[in-house]
Amino acid sequence: MNHIPRRRLLLSAAAATAASLAGxxxxxASTPKARVVVIGGGFGGATAAKYIRLWAPEIEVxxxxxxxxxxxxxxxxxxLGGSETIENLTTGYDTLARKHGVRVVRDEAIAIDAQKKExxxxxxxxxxxxxxxxxxxxxxxxxxxxxxESPQAQARVLHAWKAGPQTVALxxxxxxxxDGGVYALHIPKVPYRCPPGPYERAAQVAAxxxxxxxxxxxxxLDANPDIVSKKGLFLKAWNExxxxxxxxxxxxxxxxVDAANNTLELEFETVRAGVLNVVPPQQAGQIAxxxxxxxxxxxxxxxxxxxxxxxxxxxxHVLGDATLSAPGMPKSGFMANNHGKVAADAVIxxxxxxxxxxxxxxxxxxxxxxxxxxxxxxxxxHKWNATQKTLVPVEGAGGLSPAANALEGQxxxxxxxxxxxxxxx
Amino acid sequence: xxxQRIALSTTLALCAAGTQAQTPDLQARAWxxxxxxxxxxxxxxxxxxxxxxxxxxxxxxxxxxxxxxxxLPATVMHQHAKGYTDAELDRLATHFAAQKR
Numbered sequence: 145m146n147h148i149p150r151r152r153l154l155l156s157a158a159a160a161t162a163a164s165l166a167g168x169x170x171x172x173a174s175t176p177k178a179r180v181v182v183i184g185g186g187f188g189g190a191t192a193a194k195y196i197r198l199w200a201p202e203i204e205v206x207x208x209x210x211x212x213x214x215x216x217x218x219x220x221x222x223x224l225g226g227s228e229t230i231e232n233l234t235t236g237y238d239t240l241a242r243k244h245g246v247r248v249v250r251d252e253a254i255a256i257d258a259q260k261k262e263x264x265x266x267x268x269x270x271x272x273x274x275x276x277x278x279x280x281x282x283x284x285x286x287x288x289x290x291x292x293e294s295p296q297a298q299a300r301v302l303h304a305w306k307a308g309p310q311t312v313a314l315x316x317x318x319x320x321x322x323d324g325g326v327y328a329l330h331i332p333k334v335p336y337r338c339p340p341g342p343y344e345r346a347a348q349v350a351a352x353x354x355x356x357x358x359x360x361x362x363x364x365l366d367a368n369p370d371i372v373s374k375k376g377l378f379l380k381a382w383n384e385x386x387x388x389x390x391x392x393x394x395x396x397x398x399x400x401v402d403a404a405n406n407t408l409e410l411e412f413e414t415v416r417a418g419v420l421n422v423v424p425p426q427q428a429g430q431i432a433x434x435x436x437x438x439x440x441x442x443x444x445x446x447x448x449x450x451x452x453x454x455x456x457x458x459x460x461h462v463l464g465d466a467t468l469s470a471p472g473m474p475k476s477g478f479m480a481n482n483h484g485k486v487a488a489d490a491v492i493x494x495x496x497x498x499x500x501x502x503x504x505x506x507x508x509x510x511x512x513x514x515x516x517x518x519x520x521x522x523x524x525x526h527k528w529n530a531t532q533k534t535l536v537p538v539e540g541a542g543g544l545s546p547a548a549n550a551l552e553g554q555x556x557x558x559x560x561x562x563x564x565x566x567x568x569x
Numbered sequence: 570x571x572x573q574r575i576a577l578s579t580t581l582a583l584c585a586a587g588t589q590a591q592t593p594d595l596q597a598r599a600w601x602x603x604x605x606x607x608x609x610x611x612x613x614x615x616x617x618x619x620x621x622x623x624x625x626x627x628x629x630x631x632x633x634x635x636x637x638x639x640x641l642p643a644t645v646m647h648q649h650a651k652g653y654t655d656a657e658l659d660r661l662a663t664h665f666a667a668q669k670r
Contacts, residue, residue: 195602198610478606485602489595501596505657506603507649523645525652541652545644552644555607558617563606565615 177204178495181263181273183253183431185209185237187477188463189279190567191484192491197244200492205245206271208263209237210252211308214568217338218477218511219560220307224315225348226355227516233307235568243569253278256435258457275491278437278445278454279463279480280429281306282337285443288425290400297403305337305423317419318349323357325418328408330398331366332425335444337465337475340373340522342366342423344512347378350386351515362389363417365396365410373474374512374522374544381514381548398422428466437462444468449535450528451490451500452483461487472537473526474510481563482506503528504535511556519552520545593667597660604661612665623670630662 182193185207193207213236222228240246249271255264256276263271284303286292292301304314318327327349331342346364353360371378371392382390399409401422408415408422427433427443437445437454445454445462449470452461464480473479483506490500509523524542526535545552601612604621608614612622621629635641637650637658653661 194610199598481606482603485599485605489599489602501599503596505600505653507652509607509645509649521645523648525649527652538652541648541650543648549644555618555644558615559607561615562609562618566605566610 184279188480195488284424328417440468452487622668626666
């Protein structure tokens with residue numbers, strides 16, 4: 145060592161320092177990049193994809209999405225009311241790719257091999273993953289609605305419970321309804337996507353009728369025994385803003401649908417409507433079923449709420465409406481966005497060999513438009529409970545709007561712009 | 570201390586400093602991500618709801634506590650602020666204060 149010139153030694157020390165600094169990072173150039181595949185580019189999946197890239201740019205993220213663009217369910221009832229367009233609720237996936245380096249693959253995941261850690265796509269490609277995130281949203285259980293099994297019946301009696309072409313088609317049906325006609329909305333038993341959504345929809349259609357078809361009626365046929373979200377606020381809005389326009393009937397269980405005649409046979413009566421809108425019961429999206437992830441009532445995926453890893457399969461994290469909800473947790477886009485972040489954080493930790501955050505805290509605000517401008521909210525904060533081993537609403541936190549108001553209408557629109565950007569831009 | 574030892578300890582010190590600067594409070598970062606749905610990614614809002622990135626920590630913390638205690642009128646923030654302990658609010662405020670405006 146003594147005969148090495150001092151200057152050279154210093155240089156090599158500097159080189160060693162540089163090398164060690166590079167060693168601070170978890171992945172060096174020689175190790176292959178870890179890859180996360182995300183199935184589904186809704187509020188859950190798109191958010192997870194973006195946040196993994198944001199927080200751990202060394203991880204490769206591939207997002208598999210079958211649609212060309214994201215269409216927001218939140219605010220889509222305003223399209224039915226006539227104050228919003230579907231185009232305004234649509235965001236492409238190009239920014240996720242360009243700005244955040246997410247590889248977006250437009251295809252459908254049809255099979256998952258958890259042993260080989262591979263996803264098979266409809267067009268034949270196979271994607272290898274180190275960790276998989278599945279955010280499949282919901283599918284409709286048409287098998288639970290006799291008379292609605294055929295594609296012809298489904299094309300006539302719409303759900304419009306996934307924003308997009310069905311939303312626009314339902315708006316057209318409402319426009320074609322003569323004054324004095326009846327719009328009947330059937331709500332399935334809980335749990336379903338967006339608990340306050342149907343009651344907001346009733347208000348939006350009533351707003352449209354009040355202005356354009358004052359003799360038309362909104363008939364809300366609820367399979368539940370009562371209004372399941374923001375009851376007092378919705379009743380007040382219906383009664384004050386649209387007096388005599390909205391009729392609400394709880395415990396309305398469907399016996400069968402006669403789609404050709406727009407008729408709904410309920411347990412105790414038969415209803416014929418000019419526009420019949422049936423929101424069918426729901427379950428986790430198809431890929432969750434075919435991959436064997438569904439283990440709650442044959443409908444939902446049970447997850448560990450610290451990591452969103454499915455209890456049925458190691459290395460696979462499931463987000464959003466497809467999960468068996470924690471107590472008091474709504475199936476909402478806001479929640480799915482939260483799920484995406486908790487899962488992104490956990491997936492990064494697991495790949496980097498760090499412990500997963502043991503105590504997630506997530507908050508939710510669901511805004512509902514009772515007119516084109518006025519909004520009511522329900523909010524909650526959910527914190528990990530070590531005894532119950534799940535996320536639980538914090539007592540004393542959260543709550544409702546005191547009454548519908550226009551200030552929250554402005555906030556609701558700002559929220560929408562922010563959460564769309566948070567997930568997709 | 571040999572030059573080699575000096576080099577090694579320098580490396581370790583730099584490494585530690587680097588780690589400290591790059592990985593602040595990851596748990597607070599995870600909690601703060603929930604706020605982004607309304608206030609924008611990393612607290613940078615698209616407008617209509619205030620940005621909270623780079624806001625002075627004391628200002629933020631005082632506001633959060635005022636919301637929680639009902640001393641500042643709000644539509645929803647009082648309901649959210651009640652969901653967090655003092656220590657959690659402190660770490661959230663620290664996190665957002667450190668974000669780029």
